[in-house]
Amino acid sequence: MITGRFAYFRGEIVPVEQAQVPIMTHALNYGTGCFEGIRAHWNENQQQLFLFRAPEHFDRLAASAHILMMRMPHTTVQLCELTAELLRRNEHMHDAYIRPLMYKSSPIIGVRLHDLEDDFAMFTAPFGAYVEIEGAARIRTSSWRRVEDTATPARAKITGSYVNAALAKTEAMLDGYDEALMLSENGHVAEGSAENLFAVIGGKLVTPSVTDNVLAGITRATLLQLAADLIGIPTVERSIDRTELYIADEVFLCGTGAQVVPVGEIDRRQIGTGGAG
Structure with a gap:
C-alpha cells in the first residue's frame, strides 16, 4: 500500500x-x-x-x-x-x-x-475494495474461533488481537475462499475476519448481538438505522446459529473498510440466488 x-x-x-x-x-x-x-x-x-x-x-x-x-x-x-x-x-x-x-x-x-x-x-x-471479488463472496467457517471478551476484548480494535483475524483470513484464502466466517466459543455466528455480518431471515434483517463477541461496527450501526428508517425492514440483534445462514434469503458482510460485500456461498452451500440480494 x-x-x-x-x-x-x-x-x-x-x-x-x-x-x-x-x-x-x-x-x-x-x-x-x-x-x-x-x-x-x-x-x-x-x-x-x-x-x-x-x-x-x-x-x-x-x-x-x-x-x-x-x-x-x-x-x-x-x-x-x-x-x-x-x-x-x-x-x-x-x-x-x-x-x-x-x-x-x-x-x-x-x-x-x-x-x-x-x-x-x-x-x-x-484505498479501493477491501474484499476483491467479482459478484458475491465465497466464505467458509473458520477453524479459528473469535476472541472472547474474557480473553481479549472484541469490542476494542486492539492491534494484537488482529492475529486472530489474520489466522482466519489466511486459512480461508489459502483454501480458495474469499473470506472467513468466525464463530464465537459457544458456536454462534460472530463475524467475518474483519467485517460484521447480516442475514435476511424470515423477512427480517438479523445480525449477531454485540454480546456474541463482535465489534460494534460503525457501518453495522448505519445499516441498522437505514433498514429501520428508510427501507422499513424489521431489524433484530440476536445470536445466530451457523446453519441458519445456509437457509437465509441473503447474507452480506459489512465494515468501513469492506463497505458492503454480498455473500453467495457459505461452506459450499449457495445462499439465496447465489448473488447480491
Missing part, C-alpha cells in the same frame, strides 16, 4: 518517512495498541473528499484506548480537524483510508499496560 506523503507523528505532521518507531517500542513487541479505519470517499463532481462518520470512529478509538489504559491526546473534534488537514496535505483525489493509532510507546521489555507512555499517530493511503 502506498501511503500519503505526510503522517501525523509525535504531535506534528511530518514526511511519512520520518514517522518511524524504535524497535523496542512496547506496542511493536506486545500488540499494546488500538486503531481505527476511516474511509474518505472522493466525489468527482464536487472535487472533494467526504469522510464517513469520522466522529463515531474517533469515539470508538477513545473507548478502545480507555480499555488499554491510554488517554487520547486530542478531542474528537480536534481529531476530525486534524484528519481533514492531513488529507489536504496528502492531496488525495481518490478514495482514501485513514488509520489513526494509539499505542504504548515506551521502549520497555515486560508485559503490562500500566506505567507506560502512550502516543498517537495517523496516516492516510489510497
Whole structure:
C-alpha cells in the first residue's frame, strides 16, 4: 500500500518517512495498541473528499484506548480537524483510508499496560475494495474461533488481537475462499475476519448481538438505522446459529473498510440466488 506523503507523528505532521518507531517500542513487541479505519470517499463532481462518520470512529478509538489504559491526546473534534488537514496535505483525489493509532510507546521489555507512555499517530493511503471479488463472496467457517471478551476484548480494535483475524483470513484464502466466517466459543455466528455480518431471515434483517463477541461496527450501526428508517425492514440483534445462514434469503458482510460485500456461498452451500440480494 502506498501511503500519503505526510503522517501525523509525535504531535506534528511530518514526511511519512520520518514517522518511524524504535524497535523496542512496547506496542511493536506486545500488540499494546488500538486503531481505527476511516474511509474518505472522493466525489468527482464536487472535487472533494467526504469522510464517513469520522466522529463515531474517533469515539470508538477513545473507548478502545480507555480499555488499554491510554488517554487520547486530542478531542474528537480536534481529531476530525486534524484528519481533514492531513488529507489536504496528502492531496488525495481518490478514495482514501485513514488509520489513526494509539499505542504504548515506551521502549520497555515486560508485559503490562500500566506505567507506560502512550502516543498517537495517523496516516492516510489510497484505498479501493477491501474484499476483491467479482459478484458475491465465497466464505467458509473458520477453524479459528473469535476472541472472547474474557480473553481479549472484541469490542476494542486492539492491534494484537488482529492475529486472530489474520489466522482466519489466511486459512480461508489459502483454501480458495474469499473470506472467513468466525464463530464465537459457544458456536454462534460472530463475524467475518474483519467485517460484521447480516442475514435476511424470515423477512427480517438479523445480525449477531454485540454480546456474541463482535465489534460494534460503525457501518453495522448505519445499516441498522437505514433498514429501520428508510427501507422499513424489521431489524433484530440476536445470536445466530451457523446453519441458519445456509437457509437465509441473503447474507452480506459489512465494515468501513469492506463497505458492503454480498455473500453467495457459505461452506459450499449457495445462499439465496447465489448473488447480491
